[in-house]
Amino acid sequence: MTHARDPLRARAALATGKAAGRLSQALGRGSGSMIGGRLALRVDPEVLRAVAGDRRTVVVTGTNGKSTVTALVAAALSPGGAVVSNSTGANMTDGIVTAMAADRESGLAAIECDEVYLGPVARGTRPKAVVVLNSSREYTRGVSLKSTLEHWRHTAATLPDDCVAIVNVDDPLVSWAFETAPRRIGVSGGLYWRDDALVCPACGTVQDFTDTSWSCPGCHRSRPEPDWTVVQDGDGWAVEHAGGRTRLHVTVPGRTGPVGGAFALAAADALGVDVDAAAERISAVADVDGRYAPYRVGEHQARLLMLKNPAGWAEAIDVAVSTGRPLVVALDPFGPKDTATMWEAPFHRLAGREVYVTGGRRADGLAILDAAGVTVREAPDLESAVTGHAPGEVVVACNYPAFRRISKQFRGSTH
C-alpha cells in the first residue's frame, strides 16, 4: 500500500489509513472503504496525488448514472491493461484514496466522483479524461445546483492541458459548465429530464428545446455538435463516431445502457484504447452492483433499477414506456423525505397503465401514482407485485433501501 518513492508524509498517511480501515472492518463498523482514506487525508491532504501516481485516470461525474458508467468505462479501458476502480461506490475523496491505495499496480483507473468533489479529485488524480453525464437536482444534499455548476466551471478551467472533458452536449447545464475546459468532446444520447435546464445557466433566458437539440435566444449558445452519437440500429443500439458506426450490446435496460456505453467508448478512445475491443468488453458487463441483472420470479424476470431523484425516476418511467414492460415500484422507508423526489417525476406518462406498488413505504407510492392518474395496485410483497403482471420481464423501480433489500434477497436465492 505504501511505496518507497512516496513522500514521507504520504507514507505515514497511508499507514494510518490502512490501520484504521482494518480496525473498522474488524469492529464490524463497515467495509473500511472510507475511514482509511479519510484518516490518510487528514495526515496528508496531498495523499491522493501520491496514490494516483502517474497512472492514466478517467474520472466520471454527474448526478445520475455514475456507478453504471464507471463500470462501463472500467470495462472499456481493460483492453489497455489492468484498471483500478472505486467499484464500491465510495465516490468522495476519501473513498477514492482508499480504492487507489489498495491497488498501486494497475496502470489505468476508472474513478467515480461525487459532483461536488470534482475539484479536489481532478487536482489529485490529474485525469486524462473527465466524463460528465448530467446535472440535476437531488434532495438529500444541501448544495444548490447553481453552486455545483459554478464549482464545475471553475474546475474545468483548471484541468490539465492533456485532459479531455467528455461531456453530454444534450444537457445545457453540463455544456455551459465545461465550456472552459481546455479540450472537449461531445456525446449525445438524449436528455430525459429537462426541468432543471429550462433557463440558460449563462444568461437566465428561457431556452428553446426541440426533440433533439436546445438553444438560448438570449446569449445564442446552442447545443455543440456531438462527436459521439447514440443511434437506434435495427432492434438494438449503435454509436456513430467519425463516420463509423459501432454496435453496442449493453445489458442495462432502456437508453441508459447505450448512452453509458457511448461515454465509455469515447473515454477508451481518448486514452488510445481500440474502440472495437472496448465495445466487446462493454457487452460483457452483465451487472453493476446487483443492478440490471434479471432475477427469476416464477415465470417472470425482474430487472432492478435504483432511483434517487426526479431525473432518475424519469429515466425509469422512460424505460417502462419505451420498452412497454410492466412496472413495479418498490419503496422502503429511509427517513422523512424518502419519497419526496417522486412527487416531481413524470408518472403521468404511465396514466392508464397498471402499476404495482410494494415495500414499507408503499402508501406514499400509492398516493403519488394515484395523483398522476396511474392505475395503482397495492402488493404486500415483491413476489405478488411481480406476478401480478403477465409472465415475462418486469421492471422493478426501487428507492435505495428497497433496492438493497431486494437485491440481497434475490442474490440469496435464485439468480
Add this chain to the structure above:
Amino acid sequence: MSPQPSLTVATLFPLATVAAADEANAAALARRGAARGVSVELVTVDRPGAFVDAHVYLLGGTGRGGVQALVDSVADTDLVVRVRDGQAVLLAVDAGLDAVSHAWVDAGGAAQEGLGLAPVTVHPDHEATGTVVTRPDASLDLPALIGWEANDLRTELHPGARPLFTLEAGRGNRGEGAGEGVLAGNVLGTRLHGPLLALNPELADLVLARALAREEPWPRLESPAVERARRERIAEVRRDVPAAGWRDRLPSRVARLLPS
C-alpha cells in the same frame, strides 16, 4: 351558471435554492383546483424579467445559500406590491420566508435585511431536522398535517402576527408556544419544505380559497391515498417520539451506559 373560476399560480426562481420537491406544490394546487372546479394555470418564473401577474406565488425551497439570490430577484419584481395590496397570495417556504422577512441570517451568521413582507425576524439557533406534525386548526379548516423541517433558525413573530400552524411534534419557530411559520394577510410563511401541499391537500384548499377570496368552507373532498400516506407518517412520528424524560436530556454517550 357562473363561469368557472380560474387562477394563475407562479413558482418563483426555483433554481436559486436547494430543492426538496417544492415544485410539486404547484401541481398540487392544479390538481386540487381541478377537483374543485377551479382551473389553475401554472407558470414558472426563472428571472425577474419573466415575472407575471399571478394570483398565487410560490417562493422558496430549503438552503441558506439561495436567500440573497431570492431577495435580489424578488426586489426587481412587483411581488411585494401585489401581495401587500391583496391581489395575490404568497406561500413563502423556508429560504423564501427568509427572503420576505424583516431580517434573516446569512451563512456566516450575520443579520441581513429582507423584503419586509412577512412580520418576522430570523435569528440563528442550533440545527434541528425531522418530521413535523401540526395540530388540527378549526379556524383554518385544517386537520393534522405532516411536514419536514431542517434549519438552524429561530423565527421570531412580530407583535400581532399569528403562526400558520401549532405543532404536536417538531421544533417550528422555537419561540413562545409551539407555533410554526406565520400567517399575516395574504402571506403564508413556513419552514416546512418539500411537497407540503401535495402531502396536505387541505392546505392547498386554504391557498386556493384565499386566492379566490372565498369566505365559506369548501365542501369535503376526500383523497384516500394521500390521507392514508399521511396517517402512516403521523403514526410513525408518534411512535418515534417517546415522552422526553430525564434520560433523554443526557448526552447519548452517557445514556448508553445506564441500565434500561
